[in-house]
Amino acid sequence: MEQGRRGFIRLVGGGLIVAGAATMAGCSQRMPAAAIAPWKGPGDEPDVRRWILGYAILAPHSHNLQSWLVDLATPNEILLRCDLGRLLPQTDPFSRQIMMSHGTFLELLDIAARERGLRADIELFPEGTFGPDAIDQRPVARVRLVPDGAVRKDPLFAQILARHTNRNPYDLGRAVPADAWQAMAEAVKPSPLRLGFVGKDQPDLLAQHRAIAAEAWRIELTTPRAMLESFKVLRVGAAEIEQHRDGLYLLDPMVVLMTRVGLFDRSKAPAPDDYATTSQVKDFGKKLESTPGFLWMVTEANDRSTQVNAGRAYARVQLAATAHGLAMQPLQQALQEYPEQANPHASVRRLLGASQPASTVQMWARVGYASPVDPAPRRGVAAQLV
Numbered sequence: 001m002e003q004g005r006r007g008f009i010r011l012v013g014g015g016l017i018v019a020g021a022a023t024m025a026g027c028s029q030r031m032p033a034a035a036i037a038p039w040k041g042p043g044d045e046p047d048v049r050r051w052i053l054g055y056a057i058l059a060p061h062s063h064n065l066q067s068w069l070v071d072l073a074t075p076n077e078i079l080l081r082c083d084l085g086r087l088l089p090q091t092d093p094f095s096r097q098i099m100m101s102h103g104t105f106l107e108l109l110d111i112a113a114r115e116r117g118l119r120a121d122i123e124l125f126p127e128g129t130f131g132p133d134a135i136d137q138r139p140v141a142r143v144r145l146v147p148d149g150a151v152r153k154d155p156l157f158a159q160i161l162a163r164h165t166n167r168n169p170y171d172l173g174r175a176v177p178a179d180a181w182q183a184m185a186e187a188v189k190p191s192p193l194r195l196g197f198v199g200k201d202q203p204d205l206l207a208q209h210r211a212i213a214a215e216a217w218r219i220e221l222t223t224p225r226a227m228l229e230s231f232k233v234l235r236v237g238a239a240e241i242e243q244h245r246d247g248l249y250l251l252d253p254m255v256v257l258m259t260r261v262g263l264f265d266r267s268k269a270p271a272p273d274d275y276a277t278t279s280q281v282k283d284f285g286k287k288l289e290s291t292p293g294f295l296w297m298v299t300e301a302n303d304r305s306t307q308v309n310a311g312r313a314y315a316r317v318q319l320a321a322t323a324h325g326l327a328m329q330p331l332q333q334a335l336q337e338y339p340e341q342a343n344p345h346a347s348v349r350r351l352l353g354a355s356q357p358a359s360t361v362q363m364w365a366r367v368g369y370a371s372p373v374d375p376a377p378r379r380g381v382a383a384q385l386v
Contacts, residue, residue: 029251032242035377039161042381048116049078049145053381055112055160059104059315062088062097062332063233064376066246068105070384078143080106081386082135090229091220091336095135096307100362102140103311109143110312111154111319119148129304140308156187156319163319164375166327169290170368175200176293180324184295187320188313192299193362195317196352199293208351210288213366216334216344217284221277223340227269234266235377245377291366295328296352302360310362317363327370335361 042054049072057066067086071079080102087098106122113120121144128138181197188195198205220226233247237256241249250256258264270276297313299306314330321328334344348354354361 029238029253029256031251031374031377032238035241035245036375038378038380039375041161047072048118049076050381052109052112052116052118052145053078053384055157056105056109057378057381057384058160058163059101059108060163060165060318060330061101061104062092063230064247065098065101065233066379066384067098068102068384069386071386076145078109078145079139080141080143081137081139084135084137087135088229090225091332091338093338094133095130096302096337096360096362097332098135099130099140099304099307100311100314103308103313104315105311106141106143106308107312107315108160111157111160113145114151114154115157117147117149117151118145119151120145124305124308132303135304156316156323159319159322163322164373165329166370166373167287167329168327168370168373169287170292170327170366170370172200172290172292172368174292174369176326176367176369177324180321180326181293183324184317184320187316188297191309191313193310193313194298194300194353195295195313196298197293197295197367206292206294209294210285210291212334212344212347212351213288213331213364214281214285216331216341216348218281219340219344220333220336221270221280222272223338224269226338226340228267231266231269236264241377245379245383247377249377288366291368293367294331295363295365295367296361297363298352298354299360299362300356301358306360307362314363321367325369326367327373329366331364331366335364 038054038057042051045051045054053070057068061067065086065088067083069081069083071081073079082098082102087095092098110120110122123142124140126139126142130136130138176197176199181199184197185195198209200206230248235241235244235247235249236259237251241251255264295317297310297317299310318328334341334348337345348361348364349359352361352364
């Protein structure tokens with residue numbers, strides 16, 4: 001769910017800075033160690049809740065916003081709220097993805113609690129649920145941690161530190177094996193959702209998935225308000241990454257240099273015919289063509305609890321995929337509810353059998369084998385506390 005929109009770059013007079021350009025003297029960039037330190041695990045913590053949260057904050061989140069706010073005022077409890085300053089009003093106007101991202105957090109929290117012999121009693125929306133159009137400051141969840149000798153450790157815990165969203169090309173020559181698909185399906189039982197997948201043995205169906213994903217990506221690239229929303233949370237260079245430790249990021253030295261001299265203008269979106277746009281459409285098309293499998297999750301409702309629980313299910317699916325050495329990248333563009341995406345949204349619903357009014361495609365992702373990627377920045381537990 002940390003969705004990749006990292007190469008949309010408009011220079012004064014147009015043009016594109018291509019990620020992966022040759023290193024420039026005096027502009028070498030590396031991921032700041034402090035920004036990815038949470039991926040080493042929480043270490044020793046006198047408060048077991050902070051230890052548990054050290055794993056929960058590694059959950060996938062749309063745009064890597066990390067919009068979790070945690071209150072530890074009550075002993076043995078964790079109260080989870082949403083940071084309303086970390087929403088995506090343009091591309092996620094009803095905050096469905098934000099709620100899913102709170103579900104991924106709660107699932108990793110639950111798994112980590114089990115590792116310490118604690119039962120996490122999770123009560124969703126203890127002060128009332130949000131309406132369908134907007135979320136507010138009421139808690140998303142109250143979690144009571146209870147020592148319980150009957151609690152069983154979850155084998156997926158071992159994958160939390162290894163789980164990363166991978167936006168790179170995949171290995172088309174390696175099909176996703178049947179036992180991996182089965183493991184992903186088993187990971188979400190008995191969640192009330194329908195999980196489906198398609199692989200290389202269905203090339204015509206695979207082509208339909210690729211076509212819808214490509215069109216949805218093109219639309220997002222050519223919708224200025226959507227692009228500017230991504231630019232708002234784009235961190236360029238090690239200094240910005242270390243300052244924010246969230247959002248999308250670019251470390252390419254050419255991009256950093258152009259930013260320093262004022263030639264990368266993040267206040268303007270590229271035009272549809274700019275090379276910055278057309279080259280990204282082509283690049284993502286190549287990534288889709290390299291993808292040997294797609295996975296989806298459909299629910300027969302779309303209330304706030306369903307969204308949160310769908311996020312919990314996705315976290316488990318990705319951890320199960322990680323255990324099999326698989327890479328995964330969400331394809332949320334066609335699932336987003338802003339008007340410009342209406343046609344891809346309807347197309348993916350038809351393709352995945354979500355034709356009933358309440359049916360909702362909560363997740364759609366590309367799956368395959370790929371070279372490992374580095375972890376995304378994280379703000380740390382202290383930054384999530386109120």
